[in-house]
Amino acid sequence: MIHFENVGLRYGMGPEILRDLTFDIPRKSFQFLTGPSGAGKTTLLRLLFLSLQPTRGLIRMFDRNIASIPRDELPMLRRRVGIVFQDFRLLDHLTTYENVALPLRVRGKDESSYRSDVLELLGWVGLGERINVLPPVLSGGEKQRAAIARALIDRPEILLADEPTGNVDPPMARRLLNLFMELNRLGTAVVIATHDLSLMDQVEARRMILSQGRLDIYD
């Protein structure tokens, strides 16, 4: 589904942050992306979300060379990707419910077709009592769970999550991991960037380890 070949990335005139990355992310696969702070995990997720272009190398995504995709087609392609940003990026003027429902609304779906799904997912991530509040009122962990629900609601082909359990306690981290695994079982490829060793120890999954700009993969 995604193929990287000799991909390199530098910001401006700075040093190369990612070097010669060659790997595949197969359909329906599940992997952790890890490595020391500053190793480039967020940068790699941004490449996968097509919000950064590589400085060299080739990226194929959904069978297309991303260098030849016109800019105005990128939003359509990104709709096939769910993403949980480290800083959540919820819209402060929309309620929790509206934030989570947004991907479906943008796709032109009728609210009656998704309302119960959104409410069920919000209940699952422990936000059943917070559906009508605005994000500034939510705690860090609640914002994180709302961001996760928004990324999952439209059953993306691939889910990218940047430290998705960074703000929650271990039982909730386990619950969220179960949610990612269930989504994966239903066919979504999952990439979870994390430092959390105890989280990674809970599942046998592929590990992509970034260090000094290089990537090692342990299947």
Ligand SMILES: Nc1ncnc2c1ncn2[C@@H]1O[C@H](COP(=O)(O)OP(=O)(O)OP(=O)(O)O)[C@@H](O)[C@H]1O
């Ligand atoms: N917009 C930017 N402009 C210049 N340098 C950047 C930019 N974003 C990130 N960097 C640099 O790229 C390197 C990798 O950063 P990145 O955030 O991808 O690492 P990370 O592995 O996600 O770190 P962490 O685990 O701390 O979140 C760092 O040295 C960082 O300073």
